[in-house]
Structures are given as C-alpha cells and as structure tokens.
Amino acid sequence: MATEKNAAIEHRAYARVGFLGNPSDVYYGRAISFSLGNFCASLPSICFISLVLKVNRLESDGYYGGVRLLMAICKIFHNYCKDNGINLHEENFTLSYDTNIPRQTGLSGSSAIVCAALSCLLDFYQVRHLIKVEVRPNLILNAEKELGIVAGLQDRVAQVYGGLVYMDFNKKHMDELGHGEYTPMDLGLLPPLYLIYAENPSDSGKVHSTVRQRWLDGDNFIISTMEEVANIPLEGRKALIEKDYAKLASLMNHNFDLRRQMFGDDALGAMNIEMVEIARRIGAASKFTGSGGAVIVFCPEGPSQAKLLEDNCRTAGFVFQPTQVMPSFLNEVDLGTMSTR
Numbered sequence: 089m090a091t092e093k094n095a096a097i098e099h100r101a102y103a104r105v106g107f108l109g110n111p112s113d114v115y116y117g118r119a120i121s122f123s124l125g126n127f128c129a130s131l132p133s134i135c136f137i138s139l140v141l142k143v144n145r146l147e148s149d150g151y152y153g154g155v156r157l158l159m160a161i162c163k164i165f166h167n168y169c170k171d172n173g174i175n176l177h178e179e180n181f182t183l184s185y186d187t188n189i190p191r192q193t194g195l196s197g198s199s200a201i202v203c204a205a206l207s208c209l210l211d212f213y214q215v216r217h218l219i220k221v222e223v224r225p226n227l228i229l230n231a232e233k234e235l236g237i238v239a240g241l242q243d244r245v246a247q248v249y250g251g252l253v254y255m256d257f258n259k260k261h262m263d264e265l266g267h268g269e270y271t272p273m274d275l276g277l278l279p280p281l282y283l284i285y286a287e288n289p290s291d292s293g294k295v296h297s298t299v300r301q302r303w304l305d306g307d308n309f310i311i312s313t314m315e316e317v318a319n320i321p322l323e324g325r326k327a328l329i330e331k332d333y334a335k336l337a338s339l340m341n342h343n344f345d346l347r348r349q350m351f352g353d354d355a356l357g358a359m360n361i362e363m364v365e366i367a368r369r370i371g372a373a374s375k376f377t378g379s380g381g382a383v384i385v386f387c388p389e390g391p392s393q394a395k396l397l398e399d400n401c402r403t404a405g406f407v408f409q410p411t412q413v414m415p416s417f418l419n420e421v422d423l424g425t426m427s428t429r
C-alpha cells in the first residue's frame with residue numbers, strides 16, 4: 089500500500105494448510121489448520137513488473153486475478169467501519185499486490201491477498217486496536233463472498249492468527265458471536281509434513297457449489313458425512329497431543345476419503361486424486377490442503393519414505409516440498425483486541 093505521503097505500508101499473509109477437518113468449516117464443523125511459510129502474498133508489490141509480464145499474467149489469470157479481491161476488501165472494510173462507528177480519515181492510497189502462492193491450488197492464495205490487504209488497511213487507518221482479531225477472518229471471507237466465491241473461515245483464521253490453530257465453528261457460537269472459537273496450538277506438536285502440488289488451477293467456488301447446495305437442501309448423506317468430517321479434528325487434536333502418529337495418519341486418510349465420497353471424482357479431478365494416491369501407494373498418509381490442487385502428506389516411516397516420495401513426485405511431474413510452518417505473527421495490539429487471551 090502506498091499513501092499520499094508515499095510512506096509504504098507493507099504486510100504479508102502466508103498460504104495455509106487445512107490439516108484436518110476441512111471442508112467441514114463451511115458447515116459449522118471443526119478444523120485444524122496451519123500457516124504455511126513456503127509461500128506468501130505481499131502488499132505492496134515490491135517489484136516493478138514489465139508490460140510483457142503484466143500481459144502474461146493477464147493471459148493466465150484473465151481479468152479475474154487478485155485486483156477484484158482488493159476492491160472487495162476495501163468495500164467490506166469501509167462498510168464494517170461505518171456500521172460500527174469507526175471513523176476513517178480521508179487520505180488516499182494505492183494498493184497493489186504480489187504473490188508466489190501457486191494460483192488456485194487450495195493453498196488459499198485468494199484469502200492471502202485479502203488478508204494482507206486488510207492488514208494494510210488496519211494500519212493505514214490506524215484502527216488495528218478497534219477491529220477484533222476474531223472478527224477479521226469474517227471480513228476476509230465476506231470480501232470473497234462479495235465475489236460469489238463459496239468458501240469457509242478456516243483459511244482466513246489460519247492466515248490472521250498464524251501458527252497452528254484448532255477451530256470450532258459450532259452453530260451456537262457462530263449464531264451468538266458471529267465467529268468460531270479459535271485456539272492456538274503448540275507448533276512443536278506437528279510431525280514433519282510434505283507438500284505436493286501441480287500447476288492445475290481448480291476453482292474452489294466451483295468445486296464447492298454442488299455439495300453446498302445439497303447440504304442446503306437437507307441431503308442426509310452430505311449432512312451426516314460432513315458431521316463425520318467435523319469430528320476428525322477432535323480426535324486429531326488428541327492424537328497430536330499424545331503423539332499418536334498412527335492415529336494421525338489414519339485420520340488424514342479418512343478425511344480425504346470422506347471428501348471423495350461427497351464430492352465425487354469428477355469434481356475433485358484426476359490429477360488431484362493422483363497426488364493423494366502417489367503418497368498412499370508408498371504407505372504415506374495424504375489429503376487435500378484445501379479444495380484441490382495441493383496435497384499434505386505425512387510419512388510415518390520417516391525421511392527414507394519421504395525421499396522415495398520425492399523421487400516418485402519428480403517422475404510424475406509434481407512439485408514436492410517439505411512444509412515450513414509459520415509461527416503466529418499477532419502483535420500486542422492484535423492480542424489486546426481478543427476476547428480471551
């Protein structure tokens with residue numbers, strides 16, 4: 089973000105991994121997710137890109153890149169402040185972004201752009217202390233809803249909080265408070281994890297729309313299966329705390345198997361399913377990080393199994409990377425806004 093006085097405000101938001109429980113976050117469920125240091129979106133864009141690069145980006149992204157996300161968060165932020173009696177000064181600014189999060193791979197590239205923009209707006213208008221941390225994921229989600237993207241809160245919570253977060257979106261809480269219960273967990277509880285992804289854009293809004301409609305129509309199979317997915321983080325939190333890695337592996341696999349039953353192979357995509365299976369064929373546990381495009385893997389047999397997986401991914405043309413978990417980056421002002429500390 090560049091201001092009239094030209095003092096640039098810079099913020100980053102990282103990709104995230106939906107580790108357990110996604111996509112039940114869209115349906116009053118639970119999730120355990122973490123902030124992924126491997127990739128981030130940053131504002132303002134720090135490099136000047138050439139006309140050729142701009143045109144290339146336009147050709148790959150169409151007119152539906154991140155700028156519409158920036159415009160949407162400006163509107164949502166403005167309306168939230170107006171409705172809550174938060175006065176905003178009248179100075180002008182420009183916003184631009186850069187991101188290395190692979191586009192539409194279920195690593196939450198969309199909300200990273202919005203999250204970084206919201207952070208800039210909070211500082212530009214000096215209202216960080218007035219907008220509670222718990223509410224910020226809703227603002228980010230509302231910006232995407234504004235564009236018709238079907239999505240849930242887990243990405244945005246992981247991106248606002250950073251670190252590893254246990255989330256409970258139970259209906260009572262959501263109705264009463266308008267947000268879920270978010271509990272940071274110790275990062276050290278996670279075993280080494282690996283990421284597999286492919287340049288294979290999948291639109292999370294499109295992937296979700298049919299299941300969402302069936303859930304709204306009261307489809308018993310979708311409702312009961314989603315409840316089963318929502319129970320996985322409950323057991324997963326226990327398994328993490330007890331370092332019960334066999335249990336953790338079976339929960340990850342079960343999570344993806346339930347998604348597959350609900351969404352069907354056509355909606356998930358053959359390449360995405362192959363990324364899950366390439367890991368399972370060598371005895372690793374795997375599931376989607378989001379709605380498709382990237383997979384998170386746990387290798388219970390350790391580094392030799394991970395090396396074998398890396399070789400197999402290279403042969404198959406998939407990108408393989410060890411995950412870096414990003415610790416929480418909330419500051420004192422942010423923490424001061426929280427209902428419970």
Ligand SMILES: Nc1ncnc2c1ncn2[C@@H]1O[C@H](COP(=O)(O)OP(=O)(O)O)[C@@H](O)[C@H]1O
Nearest residue numbers: 152153154191192193194195196197198291292
């Ligand atoms: N890396 C990115 N760069 C620019 N725009 C993006 C990027 N990722 C997502 N978007 C924008 O957000 C919209 C929704 O993306 P989504 O399907 O949610 O992807 P993701 O899984 O990365 O969050 C896209 O249609 C696009 O407008």
Ligand SMILES: O=C(O)[C@H]1O[C@H](OP(=O)(O)O)[C@H](O)[C@@H](O)[C@@H]1O
Nearest residue numbers: 110111194196239240292378379
């Ligand atoms: O289906 C999922 O797991 C997630 O899908 C979306 O994330 P994305 O990274 O865009 O694929 C959605 O925003 C999340 O709430 C879902 O859990």
Ligand SMILES: [Mg+2]
Nearest residue numbers: 196198199292
């Ligand atoms: Mg998204």
